[in-house]
Amino acid sequence: MTVIVRDLRPDMRADTEGFTRVRQLALPFILFTPESVAYDAAHAHPDAHFRPLVAEEDGEIIGTAGVSLAHESAEPGQGHVNVYVHPEHTRRGAGSLLVRAAEEHLTAVGATRLLSWVLDEPGNHAFAERHGYRKGRSAHFLRLDLAQGALPPLQDPPPGVELRTGADFADDPRPLFELHAETTSDEPGEIDIEITDYEAWLEETWRHPLLSHELTSVALVDGRPAAFSAARTDGGTRYGTAMTGTARAFRGRGLAKLAKNHSLHRARTAGYTEAITGNDAGNDPMIAINKWFGYEICATEVHYVRELG
Template sequence: MTVNVRDLRPDDPTDVEAFARVRHLALPYILWTPDAILHNLAHTPAEARFRSLVAEEEGEVIGTAQVHLAHESPEPGQGMLNIYVRPDRVHRGAGTHLVHAAERHLTDHGATKLLAWVLDEPANRAFAERHGYRPSRSAHFLRLDLTTGTLPPPQSPPPGVELRSAADLADDPRPLFELDAETASDEPSDVDTELTDYQAWIEQTWNHPCFDRELTTIAFVEGRPAAFSIAYTDGPTGRYATAMTGTARAHRGRGLAKLAKNDSLHRARAAGFREAHTGNDTDNGPMLAINKWFGYEIVASEVRYVRELG
């Protein structure tokens, strides 16, 4: 049987749903919705050269790739490719075809260093290494069952701290952007990030279809956002995910991130969400400790693989 690679057809709902289904089957720890997939295609800045690819066999989508340049990094020439194949359709060549198509696209646009997240499983790691990639840092996927009652009790904010939702910033979300930019630059990663384009952030993050402004909690100190926990939700499946949690440098060490996340989790459970997901770099000890306190359990891990092009 022949496998061919093509671009995702955004105007074909069946194609978009198939892309989301493959992603969910291969990586069920992240929220994949058709709306979110279309949003990324429509609102990722042009300089990222973003593409969503599918591998198709006899009319069936069996593999997917999201490919782009690390446009928010101060270091040029970094290309990102994340390849996922349906677990019941492996060993048919879909992954290899997607890798080759993704690499051609990235190198055509100047990439000299390629990075890919790979599930920490022997077959996946061997696949990456056969294609010339070498392991770098790692990260964990974590899950919390919100139905068991093991979530720590709500915490009252200390004097001078106020908990509010992101919805309260609907008229002017720039303070949240500024906090997100500061914390993102300090997040452990092998790709430095600089968020400088407010309008791009509005389009990509603030208007993301999974971004739940009501369940996103911000801790304010003296009227300014000091810590936050951004919530993504997928109503039909009852799943909630923490997209980012962080604290401004001037307010770290006060437990404000834990306070904000605890508030968000309790409100998510009250709203009927049954499970919470998040992810942490294995070097992010403080956040891993916070999530252990909440009762999160590691359900899978992934490894960043890197290929330097001579």
């Protein structure tokens, strides 16, 4: 049996379904659907040089790779190499072939530093290190049972604070773009991100098929968006928090917790039974908030780094 690596064909349903199936099995802590896989491929920023790859064995997709440049970073040349193989098809060379193809692509478009998320499981660390990557910071995936778990009770907003949904900003989402940009720039991570392109944000984030405007919560202070919790759903039973944050001027007032609690309650009312999210291991305030909601750490991943040249 021969394993080959090729580009994903986003217009082919069999490809997007195969890509989604592998990701759901190998990485069940992030939401993927065939529609979201096709959308990401079609709407990635050109400067990202985004290239989704698949490993195929006898016509079956058994591995995937998301490959791109971190074009929103002020430091050029940083690339992402995220490889996941079907759990029943490991040790057949698919991972190594995907890494090689990804590195060749990123080197050709100017990458000098590669970063790869690796699940903290037996064998994965050795695989990354054999390919020249060194261990960096960690992050956690967290899960909450919305069907059985007890959420904190809803609270009325304090004076001067109003809760709205993302849908209320359908005509003009720019205030949410500005809030998202500010909070993202303060997130801990290996790469500093600066979101400045409003039109790109509309394409890649606001119009993304997984984003639920109705379940996204926004806390306004005197009419100004001050905190938010962005929600994604798979259209079935799973709900994910894409981002929760507070503008610098309003931190320390519990607004992010307030917004996320309202979003979680609406998600449960809408029939979602599982909530997932992720936090950098060094983001203690957000981890504490999620544990207050009842989330439990269900997996850990490690960011591996390889310096080229």
